[in-house]
Amino acid sequence: MVAVLAVIMVSYPVVVVTLRAISKQEIGSALTFEWISALVDSARSREALLNTLIYTAGATVLAMGLGVLLAFLSTRTDMPGGRVIGFLALLPMLVPPFILVVGWVAIADPAAGFINIAASALTGSRTSWVSINTMAGLIWMTGLFLTPYVYLMVAAGFRNSDAAMEEAARVSGAGRLRLLYSIVLPLQRPALLAALLLVIIMAAGDFIIPATVGLKAKIYMLPSLIWQNHASFPHRPGLAAAQSLLLVVVGLLCIYFQRRALSRGGRYTTVGGKGARPMLFSLGRLRYPLGVLALLFALSSSVIPLLAVGCMAFMRYWSPYALKPENLTLRNFNYMLFEYPQVWPSAQHSLFLGIAGATACVALAIALAWYVIRARGRLAGIVDYAMVLPLGIPGIALGVGILSLWILVPGGIYGTLWILLLAYVTAHIPVAMQFVGSALHRIHTELEDASRVSGQAWAGTLRRIDIPLMAPALIGSWLLMYVVILREVSLVILLYNPSTIVLSVGLMDVWQNGFYPELAVYSLLLLVLGVIPVALLWKFARFS
């Protein structure tokens, strides 16, 4: 029952998006191919297609290059500070991307960015060295945001590589360079391929950067255009659905190939592997220069933008000449926290949705993981496959799918907080299930058998044996769900209305008003709401 509902929940958005893309009006009206052909017939759509392609390619190359390089340098070389750089490289995952966008605006705005202010001060006249409002700027930000995902997927492989295989290559006469390109990197091929496909999906479906800096710079991309086709005149939801369908197809193809790469990775796994630590490549004279460079990149992916946001939050106004001590003020905090009408309702909604959504995801994940792994129900295979779908569907496209169905149901959940909750659970259940599933896999079935034979029925066994044993994974996945729900924008941008606004979407409003110092305060609030419960729970979980 739960399994059937879960499969329907994750698969109907794809069907709905497809139907909507070939329907003239709402689903059920006459069929047409005008939206599909408008993908390339409309000049704006064509432009967005090309931009999305360039943006995705650029961000993917940057993230892969940076991620693999940082992972290699920090795990497999004698570069100083490897551990610190490894930590810094992962830090952006904890920070809502919106804050980083605000940070980069503060740093590299063509007029008032810190870099250009410094340049003006040096040259004595108004100059603009760098601009974030360019395709290069967009690629730079996205590349940095995606680097931690590459790092995470590749660094573990580097760290756990089997020293014996490399020693065998050395003994067989391979030099360091040959060892690197003939053994070390090829052994990571499945992880590299999986990371590559993940980054392509995330870049192509990324919403926040195209919809903020991208629109400001008039660089149109598919996700931002989908939003515009819904939210502003002329309304063209059919075209939006066709554009979503294109993203969904690309995303699902990537997911398919990623799964295949990971499952074929089996032949790369080696027996044992618990040998000596693999040897560290010596960088020689490049040790320190490379260390400084890596540190700079690692810092610029989170710490530097965060500092810039913090700085901006205290400024009375945001202009090229505003960076003076007399312009520092707490007024922004006072205004945003106590006077801005939207802030507390949206904070309440965000907290409710974060807590309820994370709890629902984890509870459903326990039920589904149990069904697939232990009960091996008849639908186990289907559930397992279906749960992969949302991973390949960009948030904005999932939003289109959910919207297009529920808008048809009169008196339904459309326009309430429940549709947001449904969207969050649909989008994030696969990740929660991966966490819970791998935790359940690690519990030896004899631990459950022993409980059954001892007189405890399956429900009691789940409660007294499995859930306590999975507790760290359950808490971890709950926290992750909470944090990603809090920061989610693309998924709910089409589903909220003024009475259900959430913090992350409220940020988009403030962005469009253009009050950057207030935006900085607002985004810091989002960061604090995300980080404080995580820190508290983490501490509580550690010491209990």
Next chain:
Amino acid sequence: MTLSVQGLSKAYSAAGARALDDFSLDFPADQCTVLLGPSGCGKTTVLRSIAGLIRPDAGRITVDGAAVFDTATGVDVPPEKRRLGMVFQSYALWPHLSVAENIGYPLVAAGVARAEVARRTAAMLEWIGLPGMGARYVHELSGGQQQRISLGRAMVAKPRAILFDEPLSNLDARLRERMRLELLALRQQAPFTSIYVTHDQLEAMTLADRVVVMRAGEIEQVGSPEEVYKRPRTRFSADFVGIPNLLEATVRSAAGADLVVDTVVGALAARSWRSDWRAGARCTVAVRPTLLTVQAGGRSGRVVRSVFQGASTIELVDFDGTEVTIESLGEERHAPGSTVSMKPAPGAVFAVLDD
């Protein structure tokens, strides 16, 4: 209390070979029945079916005359209602619970009052030789101690029978021997009905009141340990209880089941499971290595290898192309290549195999 299994069948895949094929056996009260066989012979399937952890395709399982599983009537009592105890190969102790909580778990599950749980858990800790260890956690204990806790948990609720699933196979050789003797001592103190699954013939010989040799889902032989060891019924049984010498023989004379047979090592007295023998018939005789002695000289055999292994000496002797293994307690060894002859121990009777 008796436990009985009738007509049990189980196939793990529709097309695959049956793990169990029409398996029937009674397990007498207060006795230890050992299911002995190689991996894949179905012994674990029998045990897990009795526990209720897997569902057989057909058959009937009764405890004290009442069915806990019966495909004819559709009865399938879940494992938690069968009131059995089980000791697992991996011990299956719960790492998030203390030793006392592990042992007391079946009592808590049965709704026993807290003070009573504490009392019986403490008594059980005493009995398994770990008094005062209740507050420890499992990972702080050695493999042997973990195995004893696993046994304590299986016994604490006074189950109707205790099932052992290769409980010693994760221990090192020396500890395995000690635990084997401890288990025997516990059973002699207070007998309980147990079913014990193993592939180790030494464990089977020590612990069993009755050994059941299994092969490919069917029973090969049932008997006391002594009986199975001294009179293996088939080539498979003989091989599995550790008899390396299976010699081709010709019947010289027969008196019912008692035969005199000619083999490469000479004439031997042997007993068969059948009594329809005639002189000149061919058969196979299981010859235990300890019942032969080697004598220097003679012409019949040539020593291939002589291996000193501490308590005894193993010698491999070639008789016209048939290699025979002899184990002796003496320290006399013969140089490889020297010729020897063979003599059976006085009064020794060898087993004639059915196949």
